[in-house]
Amino acid sequence: MPRKHIExxxxxxxxxxxxxxxxxxxxxxxxxRMRANGLMETRAYLSLLRRSKAxxxxxxxxxxxxxxxxxxxxxxxxxxGLWAKRKWLPKHKGNVLRVLSIASSTGEEPYSIxxxxxxxxxxxxxxxxxxxxxxKNAVRKAxxxxxxxxxxxxxxVSFRERYFDATNDGYQLHLxxxxxxxxxxxxxxxxxxxxxxxxxxxxxxxxxxxxxxxLARQKVMGVIDRLLAKTGIFFVGHAERPxxxxxxxxxxxxxxxxxFRRAVDSxxxxxxxxxxxxxxxxxRRHRNDKASHAHRTHTIPGSAKRPDPVGNNSYPVTNRRxxxxxxxxxxxxxxxxxxxxxxxxxxxxxxxVLDQDTTHVQAHYLQxxxxxxxxxxxxxEKWLGKAVYLDPEHHDALNHLALIAEHRGxxxxxxxxxxxxxxxxxxxxxx
Ligand SMILES: C[S@@+](CC[C@H](N)C(=O)[O-])C[C@H]1O[C@@H](n2cnc3c(N)ncnc32)[C@H](O)[C@@H]1O
Numbered sequence: 374m375p376r377k378h379i380e381x382x383x384x385x386x387x388x389x390x391x392x393x394x395x396x397x398x399x400x401x402x403x404x405x406r407m408r409a410n411g412l413m414e415t416r417a418y419l420s421l422l423r424r425s426k427a428x429x430x431x432x433x434x435x436x437x438x439x440x441x442x443x444x445x446x447x448x449x450x451x452x453x454g455l456w457a458k459r460k461w462l463p464k465h466k467g468n469v470l471r472v473l474s475i476a477s478s479t480g481e482e483p484y485s486i487x488x489x490x491x492x493x494x495x496x497x498x499x500x501x502x503x504x505x506x507x508x509k510n511a512v513r514k515a516x517x518x519x520x521x522x523x524x525x526x527x528x529x530v531s532f533r534e535r536y537f538d539a540t541n542d543g544y545q546l547h548l549x550x551x552x553x554x555x556x557x558x559x560x561x562x563x564x565x566x567x568x569x570x571x572x573x574x575x576x577x578x579x580x581x582x583x584x585x586x587x588l589a590r591q592k593v594m595g596v597i598d599r600l601l602a603k604t605g606i607f608f609v610g611h612a613e614r615p616x617x618x619x620x621x622x623x624x625x626x627x628x629x630x631x632x633f634r635r636a637v638d639s640x641x642x643x644x645x646x647x648x649x650x651x652x653x654x655x656x657r658r659h660r661n662d663k664a665s666h667a668h669r670t671h672t673i674p675g676s677a678k679r680p681d682p683v684g685n686n687s688y689p690v691t692n693r694r695x696x697x698x699x700x701x702x703x704x705x706x707x708x709x710x711x712x713x714x715x716x717x718x719x720x721x722x723x724x725x726v727l728d729q730d731t732t733h734v735q736a737h738y739l740q741x742x743x744x745x746x747x748x749x750x751x752x753x754e755k756w757l758g759k760a761v762y763l764d765p766e767h768h769d770a771l772n773h774l775a776l777i778a779e780h781r782g783x784x785x786x787x788x789x790x791x792x793x794x795x796x797x798x799x800x801x802x803x804x
Contacts, residue, residue, distance in 0.1 A: 375415040379403055379422065379432075387433060387507060388562050388589025392793060393765060394436065397786060402435035430509060437508050438584065440762075441478040442526045442732075444485045445579070448629035449608050453486065453575065454493035456606070461574070462495065470500040473573040473600060475561050475593075476581035477504035480515025480554065481524050484546060486577065487553045488532050497553050505559040505567070512558045518546035526731055562592050572602035579631075580610040582617075583765050590616055607633045612766055615800065700726050704736060711743055719743050734764045741773060750777045768794050 380391045380399055391399055406428070407418045421428050444450050461470060470490070474483040483504040490500050506512050521543045525533055537544040559566055561581070576597055582590050594617070601607055609617055609631050614624065622633035707722035720743055726736040741757035744750070754777050760770040775790035 375419040376400065376403065378419055379415070382422070383436060384586050384589070386562070387560060388585040388592070389436060390584060390586040390589070392789070393584050394438070396789070399436055402432065406432050406435055434508055434510055439478045439508060439511050440580075441481045442524050443481045443532070444527065445482065446611060446629065446631065447527065447529070448627070449631060450485055450489040452625075452627055452630040452632065453608075454489040457490055457495055458493040469498070470495065470575065471571070471573045472500060472502040472575040473577070474502060474504040475576065475578040477506050477515065477556070478508070478511045479524075480504065480518065480556065481520070482577055482579065483554045484518070484550060486575070487550050488536055491550070497549060500553065502554045503557065503567075503570075504554055505557045505561065507558065507560045509558055512556050515556045518551040520544050520546070528729065561596055562589060566596055567600060570600060572605065573600050574602050574605050575608070576601050576605060577608045579608060579613070582613045583610065601635070603635060605634070609633070612764065700729055700733065704739065707739055711739070711746065716743050716747055732763055734760050734767065737763065738767065738770050741770065745773065750780060753777060766797050768797060
């Protein structure tokens with residue numbers, strides 16, 4: 374079947390797993406490209422794809438997911454800055470810290486690394502950042518360093534004042550930061566990927582592995598193994614930790630820091646790199662760290678007992694206040710209103726949470742449940758779909774989506790979603 378053939382090509386060439394992104398997403402992208410080329414037959418499009426490198430590039434643009442923002446998972450950047458200042462700088466007088474950001478999308482990630490290092494006291498000359506992404510549009514945008522409000526999420530965007538100039542249309546990154554990052558358009562799965570480069574002290578490869586097939590993941594991990602210095606640190610996305618632990622790297626045990634080092638390491642001390650508590654409140658929070666963590670893993674009705682993996686973005690370790698509490702309170706109120714049948718008010722309260730944090734998984738999920746309660750499956754599907762987009766391992770949202778697809782008579786999607794949940798459960802050892 375030509376459609377399956379296109380899926381296989383994408384899997385082979387760029388590693389994309391049709392199951393993780395959803396075959397329907399690929400089908401939509403293919404249809405859009407067929408329309409753009411005035412083609413009616415998938416077979417004819419497949420033949421065009423084989424002949425034309427330019428069309429192949431367009432299809433890649435249509436299927437990749439460029440979602441990113443500055444200081445995504447802030448704690449990882451806080452950790453990086455503190456590590457660079459306290460552990461790396463004192464031992465590397467005159468050296469340059471080498472950083473690699475794979476799947477850097479439109480540049481928010483590597484530029485956040487640069488800002489974190491500058492904030493930690495490293496001058497621009499003391500670090501170099503190489504960034505690679507397969508998407509030509511993403512790399513083009515990254516090189517410009519010009520961003521709209523969607524790139525600045527979470528409560529703390531104070532860095533924008535220090536490193537950007539505001540214009541009528543958006544924010545321009547200062548040239549001094551822009552210059553610290555070299556953007557390359559590269560496929561991480563290509564055999565030549567940075568084949569001449571010496572090892573890097575820091576590698577970020579976040580929110581790519583989750584979209585890849587098992588074989589492609591293995592290849593990427595081979596690349597990491599080749600390019601990570603003996604004492605290097607490897608940062609992944611929140612959902613990607615289980616994929617890396619299997620490869621013999623050691624998780625760095627810091628709250629909400631998703632990073633690894635090689636099993637034997639002399640540079641990263643076993644002693645944790647934590648910000649020193651400053652004010653009274655912070656000291657209390659330090660003591661109550663465990664309790665506050667438990668608090669953060671609050672769940673909503675019908676959801677699995679698992680932590681909110683994305684809410685962390687607006688919960689910087691160094692903040693004196695506890696901004697996520699406000700969101701939790703709002704979400705609790707939304708739940709209570711929903712339980713009482715006041716669905717309009719519940720939606721309004723969810724909206725307030727999302728105004729503060731556009732990537733709040735549980736707020737999206739709750740909105741989905743509320744629309745289900747209103748028998749509005751179309752909107753429910755949108756909200757639940759967004760929850761799954763933000764947390765691809767959200768069992769409950771996936772289960773509801775399967776039911777909605779079933780009601781719609783889309784047995785194929787429903788089965789695929791259920792199988793996805795099954796695989797997740799198997800992976801987590803839950804049967
Ligand atoms: C969700 S974004 C991740 C951005 C950033 N790392 C983050 O976590 O915010 C995924 C990126 O992976 C890129 N990508 C997908 N397949 C790739 C490949 N085979 N080689 C290099 N980049 C790839 C996409 O173009 C997209 O920009």
